[in-house]
Every structure is written in structure tokens, then in C-alpha cells.
Amino acid sequence: MPATIKDIKEETGLSLATISKYLNGGNVLPKNREMIEAAVKKLHYEVNEIARGLVTNSTRTIGVSVFDVTDMFCSLILHQIGIELGELGYGLLIVDASNDPERERSNIRFLVNKKVDGILCLPASTNSSVLESAFNAEIPVVLVDRQFRDRSLDGVTINNREAAAKAVNYLIKKGHKKIAVICGNEESTSRERFRGYRDAMEDADLEIPKEYILNDGTATTAYGYEAMQKLLKIKDRPTAVLCTNYGINLGVIMALNEAQVNYPEDISVVGFDNLLLSNVLKTRLTVVEQPMERFGQKGVEILMQRIREKKENKGVNDDGHINVILSTHMFEGESVRDLTV
């Protein structure tokens, strides 16, 4: 059995209170300090955070729920959040929804039951009801990357609509007129990016044939692959395609390679996120870059603020939300052909 504070009381002859105070950084007589330190070492004493959490009603632990750990986007954000939280002396409890809303719901409940001080969520679900248990327990929640459809919460995102429009405008500037889009039909990000695509096309008075819109699946590599195959079969093939996320982009590249269709020669490709993939491909991809580190940074920052407020006000205040909008940047790779020359 691991040593408890009692064992070190026996060892030192001091009282529990004194030892506890020492462990929490309080002032203790030098000789007592030494005695305690010696006992701690000798008995391999480690604080029982469970017991501590019970009395302080705070675990110094943040729950992080991601829609899919194997998704590069998620794991990069997890990485960043881990660093951020580590510096603040907070631990993090990571749970993976594997893109399953039901699992996500029970994951959140798990976090609530574990009494995390706050939750950062990259939701798989589109409806805020997955967070019900957190709301009931009055645990602060901050969304990262995605928002819900039914109501907006504290969060950090980019302006997805604008970003997609920027990408399309880039294509237009390069002389493209026949531009297709492949995007998911669920998450807020996909939906907003689709709107951005449409905005830009309309603003440029460009027609959008029905078969140029591929948005009847989830934003995965598998869907990107499938959608691109469809696109290649169209008689009036588009000269460019917008992939509204990293996964789709991967799938598109797979389909192009398989069909021996070259980019940018035969078709131009614009995607999102300048992650690993782009560096491994012979032809570097042109993409909308998101500030990956800042998602985590800002998310943690907002969450900490909320936790502080809750402690001070003795309750969650319900007046409005903070929504940080990060800026994006077009990375010019070599996957877009310039048709104006």
C-alpha cells in the first residue's frame, strides 16, 4: 500500500496539519521541513490527488474531448494543449469520441464524474446536448475548432466561411472558373466552408453545376476519395477542386494518383491545413493554413478565465460568450495551375 500522510506523521511525530501545510507550500520550521522531506523520500510518499480533490473540490485537471485522436488535426491540438496545461500545472484527461456522438456523450459524462475543473471540446456531435452533463454540473466548457448548430458557446475558431471564400478567390484569380467543392455535411466547419465557396462563386458570377457540389458525406479521407472519383467521371470536368478539410484532401490525392490524373496539370487542388501530407508529396499542396498552436493556446486561456470567474462568482455567469476568431493564411504550394498565362 502506498504511504499516506498518516505514515509520515508516524515517521516524524508531527501532526497531520503541519505536514499538510508543508505539502501545500506553507511555512514550517526548517528542522520539521527536513524531517518531512526525509520521511517523504523514505516512504516514497506521493500526494493522493483523489483525496485532495475531494476536499478542495478541484482536481486541477482539464478534460479534453476530441472527435478523433487519429486525426492529425486533433492530435496536433492535443499536443499543444498538453504543453499549455503542463505549464499551468494542470493535468489533462483526454477522451476520444472516434467520431461517434454516443461515445462522445458518455465520454463527457465520464469527465464530469471525474470532476474535471473544465472541458475543452472538439466535438464530433453537431448538437450541444452532448454536453448536457457538463452544463448540469456547471463545469466550464470551451469549444475548439467547431461550434454547434443549436447554440453557440465559448470557443475558438477561424472564420471558416471567409477562409473558404479566400481559397476560391485565389483559384479565380488564377483564371479558374469551373470550380468544384468536396465537403462534409455535418460539422460546422464544413458547412461554413461550403457557404464561403458559394459566396465567392456568386460574387464572381460563376455558375455552379450541380455535379460540382459533393457534400453528401462526412468529411473524411474515405469520402474525399469517393467524391473525387465521381468528379473525375463528369463530362464537363472542373479545372479545380476545393477540399474543405485535411482528410478530404488526403482522399482526393489518393484518387488522383490512382486514376493517374496529374495535379496541377490536369486539375488544380486547394485544401485546408498545411500538415504532414503536404511535405511528403512531390507536388506541394496549396492550402488555407490555420494557426494550429493558437487553437490550443486560446482555448486554454478562455477556459482558465472561466474557471477563475466561476470560483470568484461562485457560479457560472450566463451573460454571453467569448468566441475568438483566429486568422488564416493562404499557403501557395504548387497544386494550382495558373490559367491566366
Add this chain to the structure above:
Amino acid sequence: MPATIKDIKEETGLSLATISKYLNGGNVLPKNREMIEAAVKKLHYEVNEIARGLVTNSTRTIGVSVFDVTDMFCSLILHQIGIELGELGYGLLIVDASNDPERERSNIRFLVNKKVDGILCLPASTNSSVLESAFNAEIPVVLVDRQFRDRSLDGVTINNREAAAKAVNYLIKKGHKKIAVICGNEESTSRERFRGYRDAMEDADLEIPKEYILNDGTATTAYGYEAMQKLLKIKDRPTAVLCTNYGINLGVIMALNEAQVNYPEDISVVGFDNLLLSNVLKTRLTVVEQPMERFGQKGVEILMQRIREKKENKGVNDDGHINVILSTHMFEGESVRDLTV
């Protein structure tokens, strides 16, 4: 404040014991059951796992420490472990070492303080001392993928030496004689794979020029990139290169693309792990496939066994270790040129 068991006692008039029993699946009179259920719903009651853990001295939570969350290999295993543990009704606490042994050490301590019932570890460190705090607390630990240099623990691995030899023999069978290797110099996997490479070369009486051995860095994409660049500058260029892990493989592909060196025409490439990359590249990679799902499955299985044993024997028994060796498989892509034809 979230509701406690006391609140639902007030609400129902029942005693704490009855309510507790109900919550833990015990038998209760139907009408009482209904009362409790109603109160639970009304008050949004959720068990406080912290308090429960304190008294049961078990958190039904497993700690998982990975060397790098952003590493595809890690995240796939995390995914699998999450599913496995979910089915068993266990939660998991994920911590990320970011390849930093110091961080890993404090992460493990964090898990210990959180009183996890067991730990699954994909270590960043090469020495078992990072797990000291877990050993002291007598928390069962199972290693996944990697072993330590100083002593072996319960774990699940592949036979890395054999796997690498298999890959080299494949190259030899295809007529290659000038085979280089790029591998890390730290983790057990890299070291073993290097030995396997040497075994196979020696068995075939093939010479290994010094400059064919690139093993003075960490097994990362960056190192793979750098090492491949060096390899390309050699006068007597090898006809094939063995990449001892996925990251290195990525880096190698990057370097080849950049230098406009084609594979398998100009140089053949064999790597490890048939992950995303292979599907995205035009030329499918020939690799040693590891059974990704089984790492997690077996790891969880062993850990659960240890936890059970500990509970029964009231202590960790120290007689020997379980080391499960998973089998591997050569996946034949198109990245190896057949020199025998």
C-alpha cells in the same frame, strides 16, 4: 453546486446506503428505485467518482502514456485502447511525453497521483526509471511497442530484429546487394531493427560500407529526411534503403521527392507500418506491417490480468514477466525494384 447523494436522500427520504446500493446495481424495492431515479433526474445527479475512488481505492481508470500523440503510430494505438477499455467500463487518462523523458517522468507521477488502476506505456525514455513512481505505488505497468534497456517488463512487442531481417531478405531476394539503413539510436525498436539488418546482411555475406549506416539520430521524419540527403551524396550509392520506422520513411520520401530521385527506379525503399502515407503516395510503399490493433488489445489484456492478480494476491507478484510477441507481415507495394529480371 452539483447534487450529492445526500440531496437525493433529502428528496427521497431514503438512507444513503440504499441509494448507494442502487447506484451500484444492487437490488432495491421497485418503488424506491423509481423514487431514486426520479430524484436523480430532477437533480441531475452524477456520481462523484473522486469520492467513490477514495473509498474503493480503485478508480476504474487506466493511465496511458505515449511518447508522442502526434505520432500516427501512437494515435492509432490510443484509438484502439480507447475502444478496448471502453468496453470494459474503464476510463483512460492519456498523457503525452512529446518525446521528452523529463515530461514523461512527471506525467507518470501525475498518473500515479491520480490513482489510476494501471498504466499502459509507450515509453519515450530508454530507462525504466521513468516509471519509478509507479513501481513504488505498486501500480501495474504494461509496455507497448518498446522495451527498456535496463530491464524488461510486462509488454507487447513484435520481434523487431526478425522483422527487419525479413525486410532485408526481401530486398536481397529481389537482387539487391547494396543496402543502406536509416534508423534511430535510442528506442529499443530501432536498435533491434538495426541488429536485424546486420544479421541479414551478414548471413548473405554482403558487405556494409560504413556510409550505408545512418544511425546517429532520433527516429523522426526530420532525421529520415536528413539521412536520405546524405545517402544521396554517396559516390557508390546503395540500390535500396531500409527505413526502420514510419517517421523515417516519411522523411526519406520527402528527400527523394525534393531531389527528384524516383523510387523504385533510382532507389528502392522498404519501411515499417502500412499507415496513411502509403495510401496517399502514387507509388505504394513496401513495408513491414505491424498488427496495430493487437498492440492495444493485448496490452489491455495483460494489464487487466495484472490488476486482477494484484487485487487477489493483495500485492504485485514479482515472478517474471509476460511479453507477448506479435507477428508481422511483409506488405508488397511498388517501392522495391526487382533487379533479378
Add this chain to the structure above:
DNA sequence: CTGTTAGCGCCTTCAG
């Protein structure tokens, strides 16, 4: 089947 009583390991008043 239900209720009463301890106590898990720790922190936090409050006296001394």
C-alpha cells in the same frame, strides 16, 4: 431490503 455507523486521505478552520 433498508438504515446506521465508520472511515477512505486529505485540507481547513480554530485554538494553543
Add this chain to the structure above:
DNA sequence: CTGAAGGCGCTAACAG
């Protein structure tokens, strides 16, 4: 600066 006492929320014997 130190000690004694109470309690965080829950479960685990018991006794009824």
C-alpha cells in the same frame, strides 16, 4: 508555527 477536530461524498460492514 503547530495540533485537534470536523468534514468533503461515497461505500462497506454490520444490524435491524
